[in-house]
Amino acid sequence: EVQLVESGGGLVPPGGSLRLSCAASGFTFSTYTMNWVRQAPGKGPEWLSYINSRTGTIYYADSVKGRFTISTDNAKNSLYLQMNSLRADDTAVYYCARDFHYSFDHWGQGSLVTVSS
């Protein structure tokens, strides 16, 4: 069974940093491309970032480009999102999602990030 489990969320002041992790199991992690998607309270989801660890291809949404960094550790079957210069409008539930034919076929349960002083 495919499982994605996010961790690392919490309360952080504006301008602060946080690193989210996503532990994957139930599939060969290194052969899949992965994404981060977030959902602000009461809003729809927003795609943030994509990584293909085999080719090194990485994409970011304009809203996080230059502030967030996606990475993987295939030995640990893990996906990460380093978030710097956090702002109040980064407050959201952050999901990792497996990429499948230009869609997101499996999602984690989400990790809440709250940016507030």
Added chain:
Amino acid sequence: QTVVTQEPSFSVSPGGTVTLTCGLSSGSVSPSHYPSWYQQTPGQAPRALIYYTNSRSSGVPDRFSGSILGNKAALTITGAQADDESDYYCVLYMGSDVNWVFGGGTKLTVL
């Protein structure tokens, strides 16, 4: 700026059929946008329903179907059930510059 449009809300009677749509603020949706659809209930992560316009994700009942209708992607639910009452989101792939854009979602009520 790319905006993906969805009906804010829709209602359907139990057993009825409903079609939700997913459009672009400028231009037409085509299979090259790889439309996908997701169902989300409060407090839960989105669940994949449809990918590649009309392919059902694993475990999704066949009363959910996807298509292109005119210039929009569409999700049709046939024989609506009470537990279909959810938010439904579409996503379009806009190419490597913009990548994936979610629609604002449709809140479906079954009553």
